[in-house]
Amino acid sequence: MARRVAALLAxxxxxxxxxxxxxxxxxxxxxxxxGRKSDAWEHGETRAFVGVNTEVGAPYLxxxxxxxxxxxxxxxxxxxLSAMANATSAAGYGGVRFVIPHVALRVGxxxxxxxxxxxxxxxxxxxxxxxxxxxGDKARYVTLESELAAAVPVGPGSLLALFSAFELxxxxxxxxxxxxTLRVVAARRWLLRARLGWVxxxxxxxxxxxxxxxxxxxxxxxxxxxxxxxxxxTFAINAHLEALLTIVxxxxxxxxxxxxxxxxxxxxxxxxWATGP
Amino acid sequence: MLTRGVxxxxxxxxxSASAExxxxxxxxxxxxxxxxxxxxxxxxxxxxxxxIMGTAVAVAAATNFAHPRETHWSAxxxxxxxxxxxxxxxxxxxxxxxxxxxxxxxxxxxxxPFVVDSLMVAYWYRGSADVALQMSLIDAEAISVALALQGTxxxxxxxxxxxxxxxxxxxxxxxxxDCESSGRFRSFFSGHSSLSFVSASLVCSHHLKLDLFDxxxxxxxxxxxxxxxxxxxxLRVMGDMHYATDVLTGAAVGTLVGFGIPWIxxxxxxxxxxxxxxRVFPTVNGVAMVGGF
Numbered sequence: 001m002a003r004r005v006a007a008l009l010a011x012x013x014x015x016x017x018x019x020x021x022x023x024x025x026x027x028x029x030x031x032x033x034x035g036r037k038s039d040a041w042e043h044g045e046t047r048a049f050v051g052v053n054t055e056v057g058a059p060y061l062x063x064x065x066x067x068x069x070x071x072x073x074x075x076x077x078x079x080x081l082s083a084m085a086n087a088t089s090a091a092g093y094g095g096v097r098f099v100i101p102h103v104a105l106r107v108g109x110x111x112x113x114x115x116x117x118x119x120x121x122x123x124x125x126x127x128x129x130x131x132x133x134x135x136g137d138k139a140r141y142v143t144l145e146s147e148l149a150a151a152v153p154v155g156p157g158s159l160l161a162l163f164s165a166f167e168l169x170x171x172x173x174x175x176x177x178x179x180x181t182l183r184v185v186a187a188r189r190w191l192l193r194a195r196l197g198w199v200x201x202x203x204x205x206x207x208x209x210x211x212x213x214x215x216x217x218x219x220x221x222x223x224x225x226x227x228x229x230x231x232x233x234t235f236a237i238n239a240h241l242e243a244l245l246t247i248v249x250x251x252x253x254x255x256x257x258x259x260x261x262x263x264x265x266x267x268x269x270x271x272x273w274a275t276g277p
Numbered sequence: 278m279l280t281r282g283v284x285x286x287x288x289x290x291x292x293s294a295s296a297e298x299x300x301x302x303x304x305x306x307x308x309x310x311x312x313x314x315x316x317x318x319x320x321x322x323x324x325x326x327x328x329i330m331g332t333a334v335a336v337a338a339a340t341n342f343a344h345p346r347e348t349h350w351s352a353x354x355x356x357x358x359x360x361x362x363x364x365x366x367x368x369x370x371x372x373x374x375x376x377x378x379x380x381x382x383x384x385x386x387x388x389x390p391f392v393v394d395s396l397m398v399a400y401w402y403r404g405s406a407d408v409a410l411q412m413s414l415i416d417a418e419a420i421s422v423a424l425a426l427q428g429t430x431x432x433x434x435x436x437x438x439x440x441x442x443x444x445x446x447x448x449x450x451x452x453x454x455d456c457e458s459s460g461r462f463r464s465f466f467s468g469h470s471s472l473s474f475v476s477a478s479l480v481c482s483h484h485l486k487l488d489l490f491d492x493x494x495x496x497x498x499x500x501x502x503x504x505x506x507x508x509x510x511x512l513r514v515m516g517d518m519h520y521a522t523d524v525l526t527g528a529a530v531g532t533l534v535g536f537g538i539p540w541i542x543x544x545x546x547x548x549x550x551x552x553x554x555x556r557v558f559p560t561v562n563g564v565a566m567v568g569g570f
Contacts, residue, residue, distance in 0.1 A: 057384070057388065058383075058384040058388045116454050127369075127370060128369065128373035129449075129450070132453040132454045132455055133450070133453055134452045134454055135452045235397060237397060237400060237401050238400075238401070241396070243392050243393075243396065256370060258373050258377040259380060259381065264381065266381060266385055266388065267384070267392050267393070268388075268392075269396070
């Protein structure tokens with residue numbers, strides 16, 4: 001296990017190619033937070049804290065607790081515990097997170113249980129009917145994940161970069177499984193994602209961002225390459241609450257699984273809170 | 278249901294949090310100087326409405342978890358068959374895309390009254406946590422009632438979805454969630470249609486009565502929401518998930534609840550813009566409903 005975590009860290013470390021300059025803009029806890037002019041967490045004190053970062057939308061719920069030290073969501077190191085539930089699956093995640101202005105790195109493990117989807121037999125391409133199949137065991141698997149997110153101010157907005165390396169466990173032999181986080185039909189062992197984009201900071205108050213992103217997912221075990229592109233937007237309603245919009249459908253790839261093959265969160269809300277001043 | 282509860286809770290939390298959170302002193306250059314005020318004649322969301330909402334949530338949860346009754350209702354009248362023949366897409370893949378599109382549109386419509394109208398427009402843009410809270414509670418009540426009605430009727434009716442006749446064929450194998458889940462007997466009436474239309478009607482109710490944008494954008498937002506709801510209903514027929522009578526009934530129930538609950542509990546008490554009128558009349562392809570404030 002330690003060797004795997006070390007390997008994941010190494011992959012993430014290699015991906016740190018984006019310059020991490022300290023700026024007046026808020027921390028890059030998540031690449032989607034880029035470009036906001038006023039982030040209250042930046043002005044708080046460095047301390048031990050407990051944070052809550054919960055996303056809710058229709059229909060999903062993603063509660064997350066953070067036990068950290070530093071300035072919450074701006075510059076900190078901490079332990080992440082989160083869960084995810086939607087109509088087709090549930091998952092639990094635990095890991096560590098390092099955040100400095102404009103860059104965030106997380107490493108952890110996730111247990112995923114699907115309510116509907118099963119493991120699949122290997123083939124070149126999968127369609128919506130394959131995902132609806134019930135022959136076979138319900139999918140239950142583990143992912144070891146590392147992810148680096150960066151948001152670097154460029155012009156009237158920010159350049160976004162996201163690099164993910166997942167190792168898939170508890171998948172037998174050459175079985176395939178629909179991976180619920182990266183939303184792709186996957187095979188052991190590796191899943192790699194690289195996302196680039198640019199978001200503009202909007203409005204005189206600078207509380208909104210909107211932009212375009214494109215990403216490539218590589219599943220070497222199949223093999224399969226998926227390209228997605230779409231729009232992302234955020235709108236800070238107050239210091240704690242923001243609206244999110246993510247519509248990044250698959251553009252090319254071997255599968256025709258529709259909405260299940262894209263990163264599509266529609267309209268959601270994120271609530272962030274932390275103890276201390 | 279959980280989503281709406283959390284949204285309401287978040288709204289309440291964020292309103293109080295912002296009051297004690299002086300660190301963000303954002304300029305209000307993009308927003309109107311005059312905050313929105315909840316007209317006292319409308320009355321506030323009361324205990325009776327909490328009871329209605331709680332009961333509706335319980336009924337909706339119970340009827341959606343329960344297996345639909347075995348009524349063996351699978352026959353469709355000529356009208357339904359005719360519409361199905363006209364609009365049903367030819368391949369499973371195409372029908373799946375139509376279902377996906379309907380899922381996205383109903384999701385956007387269901388969250389719009391809470392996230393956009395209440396939080397972004399009433400709370401942030403118009404500066405009124407009070408109006409945002411009243412709107413959110415009314416929205417939650419109306420949507421809960423619509424879901425309870427839809428859950429109860431689909432449970433009692435047990436109508437088979439149109440595609441069920443294809444289960445076990447080469448096009449749709451029997452071992453699929455489509456053909457095995459109890460949801461295949463929840464055709465009448467359409468939850469996507471009723472949820473879309475109740476949400477769109479709530480958008481219209483609030484925009485037209487409260488003038489959230491204080492411009493013609495209010496009417497435009499209402500028209501777009503109703504158009505998106507209509508498109509959602511059509512996509513359910515194209516995706517072979519419902520018959521025409523399923524979506525028309527869902528649209529009618531959603532519209533009545535979405536306009537009716539805000540009006541009965543609140544907006545009828547102040548009729549500065551004239552009373553609400555709802556007219557239902559037959560058309561070539563069915564019935565049409567027109568409402569006005």
